[in-house]
Amino acid sequence: MRYLRLTIAALLCMSLASGGANAQSADSSESSEYLIKAGFIYNFAQLVQWPPAAFAQPDSPIVIGILGVDPFGELIDRVVQNKKLDGRSLIVKRLKRGASLKECSILFVSSSEAAHLEEVLQSTKGLPILTIGEIPGFAVRGGIINLTLEGNRVRFEVNIEAAKQANLNISSRLLALARIVPQSADGKRSE
Amino acid sequence: MLPIRKQNHGSPTVGRRFLSLTVVGLLLGTGASAQSPQGVPDISHMSIEELMNVEVTSVAKRPQRLADAAAAIFVITQEDIRRSGAASIPEALQMVPGLEVVRIDENKWAIGSRGFNGRFDNKLLVLIDGRSVYTPLFSGVYWNVQDVMLEDVDRIEVIRGPGATLWGANAVDGVINIITKPAQATQGGLVTAEGGTEERTAESVRYGGKLGNSAFYRIYSKYFEWEPSIDATGKAAHDGWNAVRAGFRVDTKSSGPNALTVQGDLYDSDYKETLTIPSLNPPYSSMFANDGDYAGGNLLGRWNHSFSRSSTTLQVYFDRTNVLDNSLFTDHESVYDIDFQHDIHVGESQELVWGMGYRSIQDSNGSSFTVSLQPNHSSLNQFSSFLQDEVSFFDRRLRVTLGSKFEHNDFTGFEFQPNVRVLANIGKNQSVWAATSRAVRTPALTEEGLRLNEAVVPPGAPPFFSPLPVVEAIFGSTQFKSEDLLAYEFGYRVQVAKSVSLDIATFYNNYSNLRSAEPGQPFVEGSPAPTDVVYPFVASNKMGGGTYGVEPFVEWKVLPKWRLLGSYSYLQMDIAKNKNSLDPTADNPDGQSPKHQFFVQSSIDLPKHFEQDLSLRYVDSLPSLNIPSYYSLDFHLGWRPGTHWEFSLVGHDLLNSRHLEFIPEFINTTPTEVQRTVSGRIAWKF
Numbered sequence: 001m002r003y004l005r006l007t008i009a010a011l012l013c014m015s016l017a018s019g020g021a022n023a024q025s026a027d028s029s030e031s032s033e034y035l036i037k038a039g040f041i042y043n044f045a046q047l048v049q050w051p052p053a054a055f056a057q058p059d060s061p062i063v064i065g066i067l068g069v070d071p072f073g074e075l076i077d078r079v080v081q082n083k084k085l086d087g088r089s090l091i092v093k094r095l096k097r098g099a100s101l102k103e104c105s106i107l108f109v110s111s112s113e114a115a116h117l118e119e120v121l122q123s124t125k126g127l128p129i130l131t132i133g134e135i136p137g138f139a140v141r142g143g144i145i146n147l148t149l150e151g152n153r154v155r156f157e158v159n160i161e162a163a164k165q166a167n168l169n170i171s172s173r174l175l176a177l178a179r180i181v182p183q184s185a186d187g188k189r190s191e
Numbered sequence: 192m193l194p195i196r197k198q199n200h201g202s203p204t205v206g207r208r209f210l211s212l213t214v215v216g217l218l219l220g221t222g223a224s225a226q227s228p229q230g231v232p233d234i235s236h237m238s239i240e241e242l243m244n245v246e247v248t249s250v251a252k253r254p255q256r257l258a259d260a261a262a263a264i265f266v267i268t269q270e271d272i273r274r275s276g277a278a279s280i281p282e283a284l285q286m287v288p289g290l291e292v293v294r295i296d297e298n299k300w301a302i303g304s305r306g307f308n309g310r311f312d313n314k315l316l317v318l319i320d321g322r323s324v325y326t327p328l329f330s331g332v333y334w335n336v337q338d339v340m341l342e343d344v345d346r347i348e349v350i351r352g353p354g355a356t357l358w359g360a361n362a363v364d365g366v367i368n369i370i371t372k373p374a375q376a377t378q379g380g381l382v383t384a385e386g387g388t389e390e391r392t393a394e395s396v397r398y399g400g401k402l403g404n405s406a407f408y409r410i411y412s413k414y415f416e417w418e419p420s421i422d423a424t425g426k427a428a429h430d431g432w433n434a435v436r437a438g439f440r441v442d443t444k445s446s447g448p449n450a451l452t453v454q455g456d457l458y459d460s461d462y463k464e465t466l467t468i469p470s471l472n473p474p475y476s477s478m479f480a481n482d483g484d485y486a487g488g489n490l491l492g493r494w495n496h497s498f499s500r501s502s503t504t505l506q507v508y509f510d511r512t513n514v515l516d517n518s519l520f521t522d523h524e525s526v527y528d529i530d531f532q533h534d535i536h537v538g539e540s541q542e543l544v545w546g547m548g549y550r551s552i553q554d555s556n557g558s559s560f561t562v563s564l565q566p567n568h569s570s571l572n573q574f575s576s577f578l579q580d581e582v583s584f585f586d587r588r589l590r591v592t593l594g595s596k597f598e599h600n601d602f603t604g605f606e607f608q609p610n611v612r613v614l615a616n617i618g619k620n621q622s623v624w625a626a627t628s629r630a631v632r633t634p635a636l637t638e639e640g641l642r643l644n645e646a647v648v649p650p651g652a653p654p655f656f657s658p659l660p661v662v663e664a665i666f667g668s669t670q671f672k673s674e675d676l677l678a679y680e681f682g683y684r685v686q687v688a689k690s691v692s693l694d695i696a697t698f699y700n701n702y703s704n705l706r707s708a709e710p711g712q713p714f715v716e717g718s719p720a721p722t723d724v725v726y727p728f729v730a731s732n733k734m735g736g737g738t739y740g741v742e743p744f745v746e747w748k749v750l751p752k753w754r755l756l757g758s759y760s761y762l763q764m765d766i767a768k769n770k771n772s773l774d775p776t777a778d779n780p781d782g783q784s785p786k787h788q789f790f791v792q793s794s795i796d797l798p799k800h801f802e803q804d805l806s807l808r809y810v811d812s813l814p815s816l817n818i819p820s821y822y823s824l825d826f827h828l829g830w831r832p833g834t835h836w837e838f839s840l841v842g843h844d845l846l847n848s849r850h851l852e853f854i855p856e857f858i859n860t861t862p863t864e865v866q867r868t869v870s871g872r873i874a875w876k877f
Contacts, residue, residue, distance in 0.1 A: 035234060036242055043239040069619075079235050115586055136500070136536060150448065150497035153243060177239060 036154050037147055038076040041106065041132060044145060045085055049169035050105060054128035061089045063103050067120065068110035070094050101129060109133040109143065117141060128167050140184045144168070157181045261592060261612035261624035262354075263289065263682060263696035263742065267347040269372075274794055274804045276827040276841030277341070278391060278415075278870070280369065281334055285808060286792065288758035289351040289696070289742040290365070291784050293810070293852035296430035296863040297417050298462040300334040301853050304351050304365030305700065306738045306764050306784045310855040314363035314632055314674075316354065320371055320454060321530075322491055322508050325361055327552050327571060328522055330635035333512065336460055336485045337369075338436060340397055340411045342381055342874070345372040351742065352698055353678050355608040355630035356594045359548075359575050363630045363676050364700070373452070374399055374407035374442040380877045387841070387870020391417050405444050406451075412437035419463070420863040421849060428863040429480040434460035448497040455490040465861035466518060468561045469647040471660055471723055476647065478861070483516035501535040519858070520564075521557040526550060540583045544594075547576040554636060560719065562858075565640040574599045588616045602634040603673045620686040627680075631673040638706070638730045641667040643857060647723070659715070660723045665708055665857075671730045677701045690748040699739045704732035705766065707774040733772035738764045752796040760788040782815025783856075802829045816854045822846050837874040844868065 045062055062085060066072065072092075080090035093104070097116060101107055107129050109120055114135045121142040124131055131143045138146035139159040144166060146157040158178040163170050234242070265287045277283035281300045285292045291308040293301050303312040313330035316323065317337065324337050347369050354362035378399040385393040392415065399409035416433040438456030443449070466481040491508035507529045514522040532546035552571040556564050579594025595609035610628030617623065637643075648654075648661040655661045682696040708728035716725050740762040747755045764781040768774050792806040804827040812820040826842040844850075849864040 039234040039237055039242045040239065042235050043237075043242065047239070083235060112586055150502065153450070155243070155497075174239065177243065 032075070033149070033154070034072045035075045035079075037134070038072055038079040040147060040154060040156065041076065041108065042079050042083070042090075044130060044132065044174070045080075045090065045106060047171040047174040048130050048163075049171075050128050050130075051167045054105060054167075055088070059087050059089075061091045062105045064090060064092045064106045064108065065095045065101060065104035066092065066108045066110065067095045067099075067101070067113055068097060069112035071110060072108075102127065104129050106130045106132060109135065109138070111135050117143075124166070126165065130166070130168055131162070137184075139181045142183060145178075146181075155179065159183055261590070261614040261626050261682070263351040263680065263698070265289075265349045265351075265744070267349070269342075269344055269346065272341055272344060272347075274802065274827055274829065275806070276804070276825065276839060276843075276870075276872075278385065278393065278841075280337055280339070280341075280347070282843075283341070283347060284349070284367070286790055286806070287349045288744050288788075288790065289740070289760045289762075290349065291788070291810075294865050295853050295855050296428065296464060296860065297420050298335045298430060298432040298460075298464070299855065299860065301855070302332070302334060303784060304349075305698065305740060306762055307364065307780050308784045308853075309780075310853075311857060313635065314361070314676075315365045315367065316358055316362040317367045317369070318358075319369045320491065321493065321506055322489060322510060323526075323528070324510075326512065326524065327526075327636055328524060328554065328556075329637045330361060330632065333485065333514075335432070335462065336434070336458060336487065336512070338413075338434065338458070339369065339371055339456075340395055340413055340438075342383065342395070343371045343377050343397065343409070343411065345370045345376070351696065352626070352680050352700075353608075353610065353628040353630035353676060356579060356596050356610040356628065357577060359577075359596050360598055360600065360606055360608065360631050360633040360673070363632045363674070371440065371454075374409045374440045375444075377409045378407065381874065382877075383872060383874040385415075385870060385872040388866075388868050391415055391870060402441065406441055407444070408439060408441045410437070410439045420866060422465075422861065422863055423851065425849070428861070429463045429465050430863050432460060432462035434458060450495040452493040453491070455488065457488040459486040460484065467859040467861070468518065468559075469644050469662070470560070471647060471662070471719065471721055473649070475649045475660060479518075481516070481518050481860075483514070483519075485512070485514055487512040501533060503534075504530075504532045506530045506532075517559075518561075519559050520562040522564075523555050525553040527552075540587070542581045543579070545576070545578045547574075549574055561644050563642045564637060565642070569636060569640075571601045571636075573601075590614045598633075600633050602639060602671075603631075606631050606633065606673060622684050624682045625680065626678070628676075628678050630676045630678065632676075633673050634671050637667055638671045639667045639669055641665065641730075645857075645859075655724070655726070657724055660721070661713075662716070662723050662725045664725055664727055666711065666727050666729045668730045671706070672704050672732045674705050674732065675703045691745065693743065693745050695741065695743045697739070697741045699737060701735075701737050702766065703735040705734035705736075707731050707733040707768055707772050708776060709733060710773050710775065728774070731772070731774075733769040733774065734766060735769060736764070736766035738762065738766070754794045756790070756792040756794075758790045760785075762786055762788075780815075783813055785811035785813060785820075787811040800831045800833075802831075803827070804829075810852075813853070818851055818853065821850050821852075835876050837872075837876075839872045839874075840869070841872070842867075842869045 041064065077092050080092060083090055101124055107124060109131060111134055113120055117135060132145045133143045134147045139157040142162050144159055144162045148155045148157065156178055158170065158175060159181055161183045267283055272283050275283060275286060281292055281302060284290055284302060289305060291303045295301055295310055299310055301308050301310045301312060304315050307314055311329050311331045316325050317332045319337065319339060324332055326333060347367065350366045354366040358366050377397060381397045383395045385391060395413035397409055397411035399407065402408050414435045417431055419427050419429060419431040422428040436456060436458040440454035443451040461484050463482050465478060467476060467478040469476050489508060489510040493504065493506040495502060495504045510526040512524045528550045530546060530548035535543045537543055550573040555568045575596060575598040577594060577596040579592060581590055581592040583590045592612040595607060598606045608629050608631060610626060612626040614622060614624040643665040644662050645665060646663045650658055650660055678698060678700045680698045684694045686692045709731040711727035711729045713724055713726045716723055742760045744758040749755055762784060764784065766781055788811060789809045794804045796802050806825045808823045810821055812818060824845040826845060827839060829837065829839040831837045844865055844867050847867060849866045851862060851864050854862050
């Protein structure tokens with residue numbers, strides 16, 4: 001037992017001695033899935049370029065629409081509040097199925113809309129809207145970014161073809177981290 | 192803290208707390224729903240690369256929203272632990288509705304779920320980072336050695352009711368899942384020091400850093416010493432203890448489909464107690480100050496691999512426990528465990544989880560006159576597999592989960608533990624769930640091979656009037672079978688208003704083959720001298736009956752900076768011996784668990800980074816132990832000026848100068864009284 005104590009004392013000293021330097025961290029104790037996903041969406045907003053025509057004014061806000069049942073709650077509002085990207089503020093709007101999506105720059109399609117995906121993607125077709133989903137096959141079926149959970153981490157798929165159709169320019173940094181998925185034959189047929 | 196804030200995906204707060212194992216383990220660390228708005232971390236400064244490294248689940252299996260869990264679940268977050276001022280895991284568990292958490296002496300606890308509480312409670316499964324700490328020796332938990340660096344705990348998930356389909360035999364009345372943060376979430380240094388009346392001086396150190404570019408690590412060490420409590424007469428008792436512990440955890444960065452975790456701990460704990468043991472010579476019993484030691488360690492590795500539509504997890508661990516109590520019993524136990532699990536998404540509405548595992552247990556023990564175990568060396572093998580499928584209908588508004596565990600153990604052979612669970616979301620703000628499950632509690636080594644000499648009746652004394660001393664002894668039996676439970680559960684959750692939510696769980700448990708102690712044929716024993724008569728009581732399965740209860744829980748955010756929680760637990764136990772039982776002991780365990788308990792907590796964020804918490808707990812009387820009911824008032828005042836320092840002042844049990852909480856069964860150690868205590872703590876992060 002004495003030996004164990006000595007070992008532990010040594011460990012203590014070691015850990016103290018190694019302290020100090022480069023000790024910054026993101027304490028992820030609050031690593032709720034949707035807090036993290038809100039962080040992803042905020043990052044996507046920075047790494048995607050919209051065509052100038054997508055905004056009425058140089059300072060028009062970036063509208064993040066959440067379509068269907070909202071899994072974020074206040075988390076996403078807190079992430080984007082008081083933030084500006086190229087002079088644009090970010091605002092979050094909750095939308096019901098059938099609502100006009102035209103004012104959105106980003107549209108988060110909730111998993112509650114899984115059964116109506118074709119309809120939703122039809123209604124954003126040709127508009128400069130970054131569609132983000134968390135539905136299996138979302139990107140393959142014509143959505144632009146699909147968030148997935150792989151093991152314990154959030155990952156995402158990008159459909160480059162769909163981004164081009166929406167006239168959005170996705171940064172290479174984002175693409176390098178993404179899993180690139182092709183548009184399915186079904187998706188093409190539905191165009 | 193409220194595990195369920197709202198009833199479906201649409202609620203503003205739902206999704207912050209998640210279940211990992213279908214119905215069991217909560218997945219995302221988050222204290223978000225439990226904490227004040229400013230407590231939600233600002234993650235907008237994190238790059239996408241950093242976000243990809245954040246682990247949002249820790250103990251395997253697929254995520255499930257807490258509000259969508261068809262089980263009675265409660266989550267203690269890191270924030271809850273911090274604000275409760277809890278200094279140990281049992282103290283943190285005191286806030287959970289439906290649990291009974293009582294202290295026997297400074298170093299012994301009795302913790303149970305939905306009845307049958309005792310020091311050797313055998314129906315509650317406890318896991319730390321996926322490692323079972325349920326000892327096969329007596330089918331219970333050594334609570335005094337189950338410790339972690341509390342600051343590194345991500346959350347403690349508590350499931351009341353059976354979790355056997357996923358967790359296996361012995362998850363009968365509940366599962367407690369203690370989950371620590373991944374190493375990347377504990378980077379940098381932390382030093383804490385604590386001191387207070389009665390109890391404790393405690394110090395801990397943790398440091399986390401990077402291992403090259405591909406992994407994170409942390410190492411920690413902690414030491415505490417608790418001073419003796421007082422006995423029933425108000426004198427200092429012999430129940431002080433201390434423990435020293437150190438450990439590490441390494442997690443790889445998850446840039447690819449693979450994630451690897453390796454962690455381990457070493458500990459050593461010295462304890463004191465007042466022990467009474469029988470003797471064959473006058474005065475036939477002796478009470479003395481006894482000292483003992485617990486030491487051990489564990490090492491665990493977990494590898495997760497993700498495919499596009501499924502993921503696999505392989506976990507291996509080794510756990511060693513040494514119990515050295517030279518006046519009573521020594522035990523050396525080694526557990527080797529390997530588990531594999533595969534989660535598959537089938538289409539859009541079906542999720543399948545299956546797994547298999549093997550556990551090998553090596554036990555060797557040394558006896559005393561009081562306690563002996565046959566054989567002195569044993570080796571046990573357990574094989575298990577499980578399959579569970581969740582299918583959802585109507586846009587995931589209705590979910591049906593069906594599954595079963597299949598296990599084989601050396602005592603009772605094959606065990607089958609199925610369950611079916613249904614959850615329905617009604618509108619946006621309500622959900623109901625119902626479940627039926629079977630769980631078994633498999634025999635422990637002691638139930639097969641124990642001999643415990645409980646008492647020696649002097650020659651000529653009642654009730655035997657024997658010319659020789661009579662030893663009343665409890666014997667294990669190879670005939671002892673598993674205890675069985677059929678559980679029926681029902682729950683309702685509703686968001687009453689934007690700031691008020693309610694969660695009600697009810698249950699009816701039907702037990703059969705519960706343990707009784709049947710009188711056997713007395714016999715004469717010549718060794719050890721002097722010659723005596725042994726009056727045996729043999730472990731048997733002649734008890735059964737029902738328990739039922741209701742556990743409502745309310746959370747009310749009165750103001751953004753003021754939160755109120757309230758919970759109440761009602762428990763009715765109707766356990767009785769079967770007609771053919773001759774067990775002469777009092778009828779049943781009904782009177783050892785409180786019928787009524789409630790807990791109320793107020794948490795306020797004050798200006799200038801102060802925070803104040805006050806909680807009141809009521810525990811009903813325990814009639815068969817003659818323990819009166821009591822109220823316990825706890826207080827916490829914290830101050831966090833900036834990010835580096837935290838100061839806190841904690842008061843425990845402020846209403847009573849002292850009170851008794853429990854009287855232990857089987858091993859006759861003198862219970863001591865819980866005293867009013869005040870302590871202070873400083874934490875420094877760098």
